[in-house]
Amino acid sequence: MTRRTGRYSRSALVSAVLTATAALAIGVGAPLAVAEEPQAPTAQALADAINQGRRPAAVADSGSSSGSAGSHATVALGAGPEFSSALAAFGYGLLHPNAAPAGANDWNCRPSPERPRPVLLVHGTWMNAYDGFAYLAPRLARAGYCVFAMNHGQANPMEGGGLGPLLPGRNGVAYMEDSARQLARFVDQVLAATGAEQVDLIGHSQGGTVANQYLKFENGAPKVQRLITFGATHHGTSLLGLATLGRMITDAGIDILGFYELFVGHANIQQTVGSPFVRALGKDGDTVPGVAYTVVGSRYDEVTNPYQLTFLAAGPGATVDNITLQDGCEQDFSDHLTMMYSPRAVSIALRALDPAAQPDLVCAFNPWLIGGGGSL
Structure with a gap:
């Protein structure tokens, strides 16, 4: 099984970050390029593609029952x-909006007896598969897992995605029910391609909440053994009280959140407290039977806050391990984005997937906003 990784020079990295900064400053960018959507491939079509050494065009498309296009x-x-570094990955993700993180989407990968379940990565709002998991994915692959990722919830401003998609690769903006259906199709495609019976899911931010929606309302529970989330908006977020205030005003009869939805997109409004x-x-409770949950929050999370809103309560037939990232590792200052670039977070994911192989957690310095130990 061949994995591809690579490194870019510092000058190329600086160029990518400057390009990203310039695009953000002027508020424009190349429109999001979405591939023409074929019909979901059958298991035989996936097998034929793999046998011929080609990646299957496993693309999900979702018409919306939620009122959007x-x-x-x-x-x-x-x-x-x-x-x-999260900043470096963000710059690369702007320039390469549909890139896979290293180690992901090798459609020739077959689960081993030691690693029987593929791991699917689900990104957050205004992110993509690459900049969400450029640090985690290759480490999972080197640990022997078959790793897969897609870009979900793509919608342009006319489709209700807000202004974020004016920048390349800013996904996760559509209704989250639609993203959960897209995840359902992708899970089925991965199972058909790999021959596995179940998958494990790792979700960051909105990605964890979309995964939970999939488990509860898209018949996902029988196909998933573990859900691991980082900074997930399981119970919404107050955004330092702003979202809570907006919800109160909207519930009082003045639709202020509906106005902001035009600018930030459907998914952001859906993630406010009390939506x-x-x-x-x-x-009907936080969990579904038969699934093991690992839920990680950071004290320095400026998006999912209070960060305790991410934690889940175990219902019948489920187990939940709620973890504060800094417990036992005060030098980890990871915020919402750099959490996915934290050595400790990676070790938590590996331990949740296989406690015997990864019994101990790593503790390392990881700075707020920058990540990567303070370097690019």
Whole structure:
């Protein structure tokens, strides 16, 4: 099984970051390029593609029952370089919006007896498969896992995605119910391609909440053994009280959140505390039977806050391990984004997937915002 990784020179990295900064400053960028959506491939079509040495075009598309024009998802293609810094990965992700993180989406990968379940990575709001998991994915692959990732919840401003998608690769903006259906199709495609019976899911931010929606409402539970989330908006977020205030004003009859939805997209409004989506997600409890949950929050998370809102309560037939990232490792200052570039977070994921192989957790310095131990 061949894995591809690579590294870019410092000058190329600086160029990528400057390009990203310039794009953010002027508020424009190349429009999000979404591949033409074919019909979901059958298991035989996937097998034929793999036998011929080609990546299957496992692309999910979702018409919306939520009132939008629908949304799209694409499989990330072409492995990008490994980065230890969230800022560096963000710059590369802007320039290569559909890149796969190193070690992911090798459709020739077959689960081993020691690693029987593929691991699917689900990114957060305004992110993509690459910049969400450029640090985690290659480490999972080197640990022997078959790793897969897609770009979900793609919608342009006319489809209700807000202004974020004016920048390349800013996904996870559509209705989260649609993203959960896209995840359901992708899981089925990975199972058909690999021959596995179940998968494990790792979700960051919105990705963890989308995965939970999939488990609860898209018949995902029988196909998933473990859900591992980092900074997930399981119970919404107050955004330092701003979202809570907006929800109170909206519930009082002045639709201020509906106005902001035009700019930030459907998914962001759905993740506010007390939203109809959040209430429906938690109506019958936090968990589903048969799934093991590992839920990680950071004290320095400026997006999912209070960070304790990410934690889950175990219901019948489920187990939950709620972990504060800094417990036992005060020098980890990871915020919402750099959490996925934390050595400790990676060790938590590896331990959750296989406690026998990774019994101990790593503790290392990881600075707020920058990540990567303070270097690019």
